[in-house]
Amino acid sequence: MNIAFFEIKEKEKVFFESRLAGHTLFFFEGTIQEELTKEEPFDIVSLFIYSQIEDHLLSLLPNLKYLQTRSSGYEHVKCKSLYSREIKVSNVSGYGGPAVAEFAFSLLLNISRHTHTALERSERGNGNYLDLKGFELQGKTVGIIGLGTIGTQMAKIARGFGMKIIGYTRTYRPVYDEIGIELTGLHELLGKADVLMLALPLTPSTTHIINMHNSALIKPKAVIINIARCEVMEPLLYITLPNTIASDVCNDITLARKENFFYTPHMAYYTQEALQRILETSLKNMQQFLTGKTPQNCLKLACEKEY
Secondary structure: EEEEEEOHHHHHHHHHOOHHHHHHEEEOOOOOHOOOOOOOOOOEEEEOOOOOHHHHHHOOOOOEEEEEEOOOOOHHHOOOOOOOOEEEOOOOOOOOOHHHHHHHHHHHHHOOOOHHHHHHHHHHHOOOOOOOOOOOOOOEEEEOOOOOOOHHHHHHHHOOOOEEEEEOOOOOOOOHHHHHHEEHHHHHHHHOOOOEEEOOOOOOOOOOOOOOOHHHOOOOOOEEEEEOOOOEEEHHHHHHOOOOEOOOOOOOOHHHOOOEEOOOOOOOOHHHHHHHHHHHHHHHHHHHOOOOOOOOOOOOOOOOOOO
């Protein structure tokens, strides 16, 4: 088959070339909207988060049978033509559990101990720390919204810190009892959490799951760690809430000037182990499709993904 890869790096190219012998492979460094300018005979397309699938691009791919995104998020590949043409679509769910969960706690520890401020002062030769009194995680209540792979991993880390863990999710799994997660309603969780962690996908039902109404329940001094998409919180909350907020993704650069808002580039997933899992899972999904099977991470885009 003709297989096209977009947003591909040299190391990834070598990986797929060595494992997909017998197929015609095409590699593009740019996004699909940058690189796809004419009709192409691709049967399979593999892309990453910056490639935006739209109807006019799909019209240039008359042979397309399978589309995969090498990411857990998939809002960039939602397109009506995918439904009407019955093109199979898959993502890579679960690859970033340890990486993203650990990164969330690195943000939390940075806030709880003012590490960023201390480092900046030290670089300038300033050893003053008396105004940087922090707080301990032990004994605090962490509320995790979304208990998939990442949220569950967060809970395991929280247990190691001696935190009380409460969680909100649509589905129950026995592992929650093993870890010691107390499942609650959303409003109860917002009212009890000293640390609020958001770890759920962006779907119609999770958009603004934290909003101007229920945010009034959040403790004024609770720390909010959002490693989900920005849109799970109503935009105005990033400005109006008195809480310290940290995010792995920030769509509004003006928030960078807000004293109690911290953000990083979209890098929570970016570890060598997670990147290897992306490659291996993407390959496995593709090989399953090539042998007539349904990819293990096949998405039903007309439905909301559980969290």
